[in-house]
Amino acid sequence: MIQSTYRKKAKRGISTVLGVLLMVGILFTTIIPLFIYVNSVNNYYDTTVVNMGIADQERGMEDVIVYAFGRDESYDINVLLVNEGSISVNITRIWVMSMDLQRINIFTSENVSAALNAHDLPLQLNPSDQATIENLTLTLWMILDDPDKDVFNIEITTARGNVFPSDTNPLSYNAGSWGTGMNWPWLEIIVRSDEGQDDFQVDVVGNSNNYTKTISSEHVLGDYFTIIPVFKIGDYNVTVTKTTQKSSPVELGTEILVVTEIYPISMAIFIDPD
Amino acid sequence: MAAMVLVIGASVWSFATSASSIISTNYYEEVMESVEKVKERFVIENTGVDNATNTLRIWIYNYGPIDLTIDLIRVTGGNNISSQSVNISISADEFKLITLEPTEISLMRGLSVTIELRSSRGTKAYDSIHIS
Numbered sequence: 353m354i355q356s357t358y359r360k361k362a363k364r365g366i367s368t369v370l371g372v373l374l375m376v377g378i379l380f381t382t383i384i385p386l387f388i389y390v391n392s393v394n395n396y397y398d399t400t401v402v403n404m405g406i407a408d409q410e411r412g413m414e415d416v417i418v419y420a421f422g423r424d425e426s427y428d429i430n431v432l433l434v435n436e437g438s439i440s441v442n443i444t445r446i447w448v449m450s451m452d453l454q455r456i457n458i459f460t461s462e463n464v465s466a467a468l469n470a471h472d473l474p475l476q477l478n479p480s481d482q483a484t485i486e487n488l489t490l491t492l493w494m495i496l497d498d499p500d501k502d503v504f505n506i507e508i509t510t511a512r513g514n515v516f517p518s519d520t521n522p523l524s525y526n527a528g529s530w531g532t533g534m535n536w537p538w539l540e541i542i543v544r545s546d547e548g549q550d551d552f553q554v555d556v557v558g559n560s561n562n563y564t565k566t567i568s569s570e571h572v573l574g575d576y577f578t579i580i581p582v583f584k585i586g587d588y589n590v591t592v593t594k595t596t597q598k599s600s601p602v603e604l605g606t607e608i609l610v611v612t613e614i615y616p617i618s619m620a621i622f623i624d625p626d
Numbered sequence: 627m628a629a630m631v632l633v634i635g636a637s638v639w640s641f642a643t644s645a646s647s648i649i650s651t652n653y654y655e656e657v658m659e660s661v662e663k664v665k666e667r668f669v670i671e672n673t674g675v676d677n678a679t680n681t682l683r684i685w686i687y688n689y690g691p692i693d694l695t696i697d698l699i700r701v702t703g704g705n706n707i708s709s710q711s712v713n714i715s716i717s718a719d720e721f722k723l724i725t726l727e728p729t730e731i732s733l734m735r736g737l738s739v740t741i742e743l744r745s746s747r748g749t750k751a752y753d754s755i756h757i758s
Contacts, residue, residue: 367627374635382642389650393657400661407667445671445721451758452735453675456683511719513669513689 411512413439416477419579420506420518421617422530427490429523429530431506432577435477442511443475448490451503451522455494464488474511480570482577499526536583537611537618543576543592543604545624552576553593553601559608560586568595585611592622602626663747665692668716670753673741677757680733684724684741686751688716698744699724703731733757 415437421430429448435441446459464473470486477483495502502525506518520532541554549571556565561584569576582588591606607620667690674683682701688694696714700707708728716722733739735757743751 367631370628370631371635374631374639378639378642382639382646386646386650390653393654397657397661397664400664404664404667447672449672449674453673453755453757454677456672456674458685507672509671509687511689513667513671513687515669515671 410439411514413437414441414510414512414514416441416443416508416510416516418506418508418516418518420520420523421532422523422525424530425528427495429488429490429506431485431488431508432482433477433485433508434482434577435479438479440476440478443477443508444473444511445509446485446488447507447509448494449505450494450501451505452501457490457494459488478573480572482575495525499524502526534614536581537585537614538579538581539588539590539609539611540579540617540619541590541592542619543622543624545572545575546626549573550624551595551597553595554578554580555591556580556582557589558582558586559589579617582611585613590620594624662692663749666690666694666745666747666749668694668745668749668751670741670743670751671721673753673755675733675757677733680727682726682728682733682741684726685721686716686724686743687721688718691718693717695746696743697746699726700742701726701728701731702740703728703733703737706730
């Protein structure tokens with residue numbers, strides 16, 4: 353009698369154990385894997401959002417200053433590029449567009465080469481780097497020999513999708529001469545230097561007026577280029593000093609620039625012997 | 627009793643497995659759609675005009691990491707709107723020219739034109755030009 357009751361109780365226990373085992377089986381083969389899978393998918397989404405946020409932030413950090421100048425007696429344009437941002441940029445295209453948007457020349461890797469234009473496109477510029485893409489020749493149909501229509505805006509685009517217009521826009525062409533949209537004279541200063549990292553200071557003093565201006569650069573790799581507005585025609589003393597911290601300041605020289613008109617820009621070239 | 631538990635348990639297990647599979651697949655697809663939308667990046671790099679043929683030339687640059695499809699171009703000029711459904715695929719890092727004839731708008735001098743592009747994922751890009 354006692355044995356019979358024990359067996360009955362034992363059988364009831366089996367169904368409970370089976371039920372628990374099945375619940376545990378469902379938990380481990382279905383619910384937990386689903387939870388882990390959903391979490392990993394969510395992580396992938398979050399990672400993508402963060403990565404794209406970083407990409408957008410980097411895009412916002414790009415800052416390129418563009419100076420475009422026409423070369424007289426030709427259909428050529430030189431484009432000086434200065435990376436003022438704290439991030440490397442890849443210049444992918446240069447646009448020359450007539451003001452009426454009817455005529456557009458696009459310079460890309462297909463028609464710009466180091467052999468013809470001093471640099472290839474795309475052109476990578478590290479922070480503080482400068483480069484001049486030279487002799488971008490406009491196609492013949494761009495120039496109509498009509499001063500009212502031969503007015504162009506120049507822009508560059510980067511691999512991150514930014515567009516930067518030239519500070520000298522618009523360029524105008526009239527009977528072999530180029531002009532810029534600038535309202536006052538500028539001085540163009542170039543320091544030819546080796547590939548080391550240098551700091552330079554440019555001092556400009558107006559002889560015929562009270563104009564003084566000091567510009568300092570930091571951590572320039574290779575050549576240094578800057579243009580400085582002087583607002584009035586006249587004579588200007590330009591002194592360039594190398595101020596790299598490792599050594600005492602070295603004066604690279606002084607030149608007198610005589611500015612008689614807004615364009616073409618007066619230019620001085622200094623050589624860094626080191 | 628044990629047999630009943632086994633049958634019901636196996637049914638629940640089977641249902642839970644298939645439901646979990648469907649839920650995870652649907653969830654994955656929805657999240658992937660969102661991920662692709664988050665990744666999508668494009669810009670109207672520049673716009674040109676051809677007065678003679680009343681044509682707009684729109685250069686689009688896909689600077690994102692995934693391919694995209696432009697499905698709507700809307701051009702607004704003055705009080706007129708020209709809306710065209712298109713199907714233009716642009717690969718990642720591709721730079722593409724689209725020519726468009728906005729039939730309801732006459733591209734004359736002095737007109738300010740706004741261009742809106744919409745991708746199949748709903749992302750939009752805009753550009754404005756003044757025809758001088």
